[in-house]
Amino acid sequence: MAVNYMIPSFEIERNDYRCIRCRVCERQCANSVHRYDPDGDVMLSDEFKCVDCQRCVCLCPTHALKIRKNENELRENANWKQNTILEIYKQANTGGVLLSSMGNPEPFPVYWDKILINASQVTNPSIDPLREPMETRVFLGKKPHDMTRDKNGKLNTELPPQLELELPIMFSAMSYGSISYNAHKSLATAAETLGTLYNTGEGGLHEDFYQYGKNTIVQVASGRFGVYKDYLEAGAAIEIKMGQGAKPGIGGHLPGAKVGADISKTRMIPEGSDAISPAPHHDIYSIEDLRQLVYSLKEATGYKKPVIVKVAAVHNIAAIASGIARSGADIIAIDGFRGGTGAAPTRIRDNVGIPIELALASVDKRLRDEGIRQNVSLVVGGSIRSASDVIKAVALGADACYIATSALLALGCHLCRTCQSGKCNWGIATQDPELVKRLNPEAGKERLVNMLTAWKHEIKEMMGLMGINSIEALRGNRMMLRGVGLNEKELEILGISHAGE
Amino acid sequence: MKRVFVHEEWCLGCHLCEYNCAFANSGVNDMVKALKGKPVTPRIHVEDDGKIHYAVSCRHCENPLCTKGCISGALTKGDDGVVTIDHEKCVGCLSCMLLCPYGCITTDEKDVVLKCELCVKNGRGTPACVEGCPNRAIVYEEVEA
Numbered sequence: 001m002a003v004n005y006m007i008p009s010f011e012i013e014r015n016d017y018r019c020i021r022c023r024v025c026e027r028q029c030a031n032s033v034h035r036y037d038p039d040g041d042v043m044l045s046d047e048f049k050c051v052d053c054q055r056c057v058c059l060c061p062t063h064a065l066k067i068r069k070n071e072n073e074l075r076e077n078a079n080w081k082q083n084t085i086l087e088i089y090k091q092a093n094t095g096g097v098l099l100s101s102m103g104n105p106e107p108f109p110v111y112w113d114k115i116l117i118n119a120s121q122v123t124n125p126s127i128d129p130l131r132e133p134m135e136t137r138v139f140l141g142k143k144p145h146d147m148t149r150d151k152n153g154k155l156n157t158e159l160p161p162q163l164e165l166e167l168p169i170m171f172s173a174m175s176y177g178s179i180s181y182n183a184h185k186s187l188a189t190a191a192e193t194l195g196t197l198y199n200t201g202e203g204g205l206h207e208d209f210y211q212y213g214k215n216t217i218v219q220v221a222s223g224r225f226g227v228y229k230d231y232l233e234a235g236a237a238i239e240i241k242m243g244q245g246a247k248p249g250i251g252g253h254l255p256g257a258k259v260g261a262d263i264s265k266t267r268m269i270p271e272g273s274d275a276i277s278p279a280p281h282h283d284i285y286s287i288e289d290l291r292q293l294v295y296s297l298k299e300a301t302g303y304k305k306p307v308i309v310k311v312a313a314v315h316n317i318a319a320i321a322s323g324i325a326r327s328g329a330d331i332i333a334i335d336g337f338r339g340g341t342g343a344a345p346t347r348i349r350d351n352v353g354i355p356i357e358l359a360l361a362s363v364d365k366r367l368r369d370e371g372i373r374q375n376v377s378l379v380v381g382g383s384i385r386s387a388s389d390v391i392k393a394v395a396l397g398a399d400a401c402y403i404a405t406s407a408l409l410a411l412g413c414h415l416c417r418t419c420q421s422g423k424c425n426w427g428i429a430t431q432d433p434e435l436v437k438r439l440n441p442e443a444g445k446e447r448l449v450n451m452l453t454a455w456k457h458e459i460k461e462m463m464g465l466m467g468i469n470s471i472e473a474l475r476g477n478r479m480m481l482r483g484v485g486l487n488e489k490e491l492e493i494l495g496i497s498h499a500g501e
Numbered sequence: 502m503k504r505v506f507v508h509e510e511w512c513l514g515c516h517l518c519e520y521n522c523a524f525a526n527s528g529v530n531d532m533v534k535a536l537k538g539k540p541v542t543p544r545i546h547v548e549d550d551g552k553i554h555y556a557v558s559c560r561h562c563e564n565p566l567c568t569k570g571c572i573s574g575a576l577t578k579g580d581d582g583v584v585t586i587d588h589e590k591c592v593g594c595l596s597c598m599l600l601c602p603y604g605c606i607t608t609d610e611k612d613v614v615l616k617c618e619l620c621v622k623n624g625r626g627t628p629a630c631v632e633g634c635p636n637r638a639i640v641y642e643e644v645e646a
Contacts, residue, residue, distance in 0.1 A: 020536045022520045028513070059635055061520050062532050434552060440511050440636045 005089035008047035011068045018064035025056035030423040053416040055425035098346035101419035103338040106350050111357035112389045118480045120467040129460035135470040136167045140377040141306045141330045161306045166195030167456045172381045172402030175201030177254045177263050178342030180436040183428045186444025188212040193449050204266040210234050223277035225267040238297050239308040245339030245382040248312030248353045252277035258431045287323040294328040306330035313359035318366035325375045336382025340405045343420035356382040361494045364397025387458035397476040410451040411444045502582035503643050507556045511638035514554030518630035519543035525629035542609040544617040545630050559605040559617040567597035585618050
């Protein structure tokens with residue numbers, strides 16, 4: 001085809017006075033955007049290849065580079081937005097399903113930003129976290145329904161298995177394959193230092209990381225990659241992945257090109273073969289089937305580890321969660337529609353699922369109404385962006401939060417949303433050894449620990465200002481929240497009053 | 502003594518260390534002013550061979566060949582272990598360049614011998630290559646001799 005309908009998404013602005021022709025940008029761009037032309041002693045750029053990952057901008061020693069949105073404009077049309085038109089051109093070129101990565105970037109409401117937190121004034125004292133002890137430790141797992149005594153009148157104190165977290169935040173599932181060895185190592189070592197857990201995702205557990213077992217959640221997903229007895233026994237908990245917020249209802253596909261020797265061994269599939277995760281678990285078509293898998297996994301590990309069931313937030317999430325809470329699962333993880341992914345069809349990422357805030361509020365309410373809230377702990381993810389999101393999630397009823405996008409950002413991700421290309425310039429979403437080495441896991445760990453240490457300080461500050469000294473006392477405490485700019489239905493689902501009420 | 506070490510595992514071959522070195526030793530306070538349009542003569546060099554990258558700078562050897570071969574006594578190993586060059590004494594014979602087994606001695610356009618002096622003379626404290634390395638590949642560490 002002679003005419004190229006596409007236009008570059010970005011423009012590269014190079015300040016020629018500042019550019020010293022060191023060519024660091026050229027060496028660091030895996031997309032081969034930058035090029036030095038010795039004839040004219042100039043740096044040239046192929047803007048079509050730029051994904052705005054900002055690697056060159058960050059490494060340019062003289063700050064000569066800026067990546068801007070391409071200002072070229074198609075004729076304005078409120079219905080046919082420029083991007084909509086370009087996507088049609090792209091599909092007319094290729095005949096393919098559009099692929100995207102990371103979370104839904106469309107302008108849907110972010111309910112966290114429409115919820116405000118209460119503070120103590122005059123009638124109830126706030127607490128200074130620098131002077132008084134503040135408890136952020138949480139235990140995840142099934143809690144007893146009531147107090148029981150044995151035949152001698154002694155209290156039964158035996159609890160089902162629990163996970164102990166130093167703060168109500170865990171790193172959520174990202175498979176080895178979707179992210180690199182060094183990214184996994186950063187997460188594993190950071191989880192160990194922070195006293196929390198990271199999650200293997202569905203790609204199995206690399207043999208080097210068995211040593212971090214007590215800080216690991218091992219996942220069993222529809223592809224069952226890398227699942228065997230030692231794997232199940234290696235982790236502190238087992239997660240059954242039924243769905244993912246970014247792409248509810250569909251499976252996954254790790255292209256054969258990314259299945260190198262190490263990944264092949266870890267996933268237990270032939271080298272170079274596509275790793276296809278089916279959309280459903282082929283042995284789960286009902287809550288009863290789910291219960292069988294939950295108990296198979298418990299049986300296999302001697303009832304010593306809590307079992308998590310992870311689902312995407314979808315329309316009937318409250319009923320689904322109620323079913324899961326009766327399936328024998330110890331923890332339910334719910335992933336909202338803004339959760340990230342290493343690759344998903346664009347249409348699905350941007351149009352399927354519901355916001356985690358609404359899903360969490362309705363699940364917590366439903367489980368309490370049915371008197372089964374203590375059967376399970378609730379973990380929520382799908383774009384928890386800050387300590388205040390964590391506080392709001394806990395007040396809406398979550399026991400803990402899962403973070404992944406925030407963690408990748410701490411590792412250097414700039415949300416260019418092209419993980420599917422496998423050419424991550426930051427060494428995160430890639431298996432190319434030349435790119436993987438760009439993430440030094442020692443620095444990665446430090447940055448993750450720094451981020452969550454900062455969040456922990458902020459969580460304590462916010463608990464203190466509410467006059468709460470234990471995160472447990474905040475859970476489901478919706479009186480601490482008020483909505484702004486929300487309609488009655490939204491307030492009703494969130495179970496909170498409007499600001500001023 | 503503290504020395505500059507390179508972890509090949511983490512060296513990306515970005516060559517930033519070369520530019521940070523040349524800038525740090527330029528005596529100019531702006532990188533553009535210091536390096537724009539001029540020959541860049543760093544005291545550290547990234548050796549590239551396909552997929553292997555390795556930044557090489559003076560090892561500050563226990564028994565340096567360069568100081569032994571220096572005909573004018575310009576190159577000396579100080580009490581702190583740092584091998585330095587006295588430009589007043591250097592006659593530019595370049596014997597040291599031939600003797601250095603690591604290829605760590607270089608010259609600029611004036612035929613003056615240049616070598617890594619661990620950023621001691623330019624008053625930085627931590628070597629510029631170490632400070633500017635984006636992946637902690639270059640480290641400045643104490644080791645047993």
